[in-house]
Amino acid sequence: MFTKRTTYLALLAAALGGANAHLAAWHEGMYCLNGNTGNQDLNSYDIVTPLYQLPFRDWWCTATSSPPAAGKYIDLPAGGSFKIEIASNRAKTELSYGGRDTSEWPDGQSYPQDYHDAGCITSPNMHAQDQSRAAGTAFAISYHSDIKDVTPENLVVFSVRYNTPWKRIIYYDVPASLPSCPPDGCTCAWGWVPNGCGQPNMYHQAFKCRVSNAKSSVPVKVPAAAPKWCEGNESACVGGSKQMIYWNQKEGNNVVVDGRDRRGDFKSPGYNMGMGFRDGAQNDIFGGSPAPASSSTSSSGGSKPTSTQGAKVNNAPTSTAAGSTSTSSSSSSSPAETPKAFSEKAQRPQSCQRKRRRAAAERREMEAREEVRREEVKREEVKREEVKREEVKRAIGGHHAVHAKRSF
């Protein structure tokens, strides 16, 4: 019994943290880098839990109360690109053990270059049959230093990488016109909505970020519009400044789809042309009057611009150089923001703690279910034993009866 349970728990732990692990975006500027421990945790993976049917405060910017260490930001070089790691566990990134446990892939393992599985690749859990089916991921930016001031309407998608998540390293392109951040930096978010292959969940992670080499002071246009499903009909797409995709949560969804896509699968709104997102830097997100000169971070010079060419080679073999079309949204619309869609209470920062508690609760629930299942199996066994004993008894009884008859 004890061994069985131990084995079961070991399997459970493997399922949660091992081979089939989910994926998250990693960078020293991320929230929840160390998970829930409060101390350095080189093996943290609290952040990889997917978000599904949660109240707003539990999915919004996952783990907002565990900010990165002071001075840690993603540097966004205007007109350049920045590097992010996708992994199932911090241990499988360059942020742990000097990269000792990393590979080309998100889980430290090796796979063929044309890795594919018609029944969905689950290890790592990329929610795709092959790279061409990887849904796409995105980065968004809000010009607020305090994460409590970030709303769905002021968090604007500025970069998309098609056919990701796939390999561990992704380069995202930064619009050349991205203006500089306030002195304490901006808040960024990473998003992924997988395309089928399992639970239709989403990812929404927070980072501290800042723009370097900014040349423009035209702000990112807010409020951003919610993106819309427009597969195969570009004129139906929402252009310009767009919110991230929020769906399949208990509250705060900004996208609802029904029916099937052109492939015949259930529609899944992703960071791709099906939702009007082009690959690469989103160059059509600006508008409004320049903000008063503010920043001291604009020429921090700390970032090493990476080549966009390299980015294309690295992670988007199937993507075209379809740069966004225009920067035409120079309308004089005011940068004023709409009221917050959710109450302050709903915006209460979520902690890794809460996430951990939720995971623990789920684990307990699974264990309880397993316990019940084992009890049922035991009862079944007992019942079968009884039935067998009854049969034997009846057989023996019959035998005796026969004997008895005979002996008469």
Ligand SMILES: *[C@@H]1O[C@H](CO)[C@@H](O)[C@H](O)[C@H]1NC(C)=O
């Ligand atoms: C494309 O979208 C536009 C705008 O929503 C709509 O008017 C038009 O009928 C759509 N075309 C097709 C072929 O569905």
